[in-house]
Amino acid sequence: MSVVLELPRLAIIGAGFSGLTLARELDGHADVTVFEKSSRVGGRIATCDGEGFQFDYGAQFMTARARAFKGYLKPLITAGHVNEWHPRTTTLGDDRKSYGRDWYEPHYIAVPSMNMLCQLVASGLNIMVNTEVQLLKRISAGWLLRDSNNTYHGPFEWVVCAIPAPQAAGLLPTSFVSYEKVAHTIMLSCYSLLLGFSRAPKIPWEAAVVKNSPIGWLAWQSSRPGRDNRAGLLLHSTNNWAEQHRNASPTCVQQTLWCELERLMAKTMPEPEYSRLHLWRYANIEISEEVSSDNEDCFIDHQLRLGVCGDWLMGGRVESAYLSGLALAKELKQWL
Structure with missing residues (x-):
């Protein structure tokens, strides 16, 4: 009798180019759900x-x-x-x-x-638009996501914030390994x-x-x-x-x-x-000497099972969004 293995559940908050790239790269490696607060994908x-x-x-x-x-x-x-x-x-x-x-x-x-660049990447992905995630709650089974309608989604084994740094800092626990770097990004x-x-x-x-x-x-x-x-x-x-x-x-x-x-x-x-x-x-x-010298393309906390990606980590260009999502996908594939 064949055994069907369930893929680990992963939530991505933000359907910009970085989040969509991550979702596409992890297709087949995880059961991915993308949450987007606006009515469309693509961000900027x-x-x-x-x-x-x-x-x-x-x-x-x-x-x-x-x-x-x-x-x-x-x-x-x-x-x-x-x-x-x-x-x-x-x-x-x-x-x-x-x-x-x-x-x-x-x-x-x-x-x-x-x-259209983002629409092509998004094709076939599980994306929930008009869904603003406002809270991450950790339980024994993983992470629950509460949206603006007070609806809970999950649990998920991994959660990734693919949103601007101030928004990510508002969701991540302060115990996140790179929280200070996220929170201090202007x-x-x-x-x-x-x-x-x-x-x-x-x-x-x-x-x-x-x-x-x-x-x-x-x-x-x-x-x-x-x-x-x-x-x-x-x-x-x-x-x-x-x-x-x-x-x-x-x-x-x-x-x-x-x-x-x-x-x-x-x-x-x-x-x-x-x-x-x-x-x-x-x-x-805002570029500072500290930011320009870090050269980090993504953040990941293996203990909390949380990640962060986005163009802002690498300079704000379209290419930066792609490379950040790609880098985090490479990291996560080793753990999923």
Whole structure:
């Protein structure tokens, strides 16, 4: 008579790219459930549509420096799910006149939207959206997860927090082996302003890095492969400016960013027919000498059977999210 072995149950909190990568890598090694508080997967790899305009309003592109991530992207590029982005780029707001700038490495985007990258990874996984985990409770059988509706899930033998550091610190017990490192990680905000126009002004660039300004980044969405030609402009504030104005009213933030855009463009911008403001509360990490010297790609506590992964551990890039989830998967496969 054959014996069917039950796979160990593992919960992943957060369906961003790091959590999804971990879930995909552990498929077949564990019975994985992913919990996501929002209605979609992807975290800051986000795309939205508004009145016919499409915006990738979170992560703008991917670079690939590690061999593992290059290998991951290769079949996606072959299949047409990922393309290289070649916008005309410039720098604005410097003391000098605006000047063109060349990227020294390929920049990739997912097609037809950035969020498609995460949808592909998520396909077939057990994901519970609209489920915000608020408490971890340890019992003899493992870990119970309580959500915002006071519903308990579990027990699970392992739990992984694949969410921003401040949120992970709010769930993890203080006895977690790397709790102090998680709790002391400072994350910074970013505003995204989405603007749709009936026509775009005639300008010699499609993406711009902005200096000495509340604005840090500008990109015309129509320049991105696989998008339509509607004139949508994505604006990202700098992290420091967003932190200083995080509690300001959305109307005030939007007006300030619009006035700054008009200044940079010498008042050549037409009135937008669509606008939307979004605050990314945990968009990037504050880099310190301590953070940059740690070089840890994930955290794991074998005694408590808890883990942590996320892009913030390795610098906040899309590639960082993948590598962190991959590293934790490698660690967990030895224990499951």
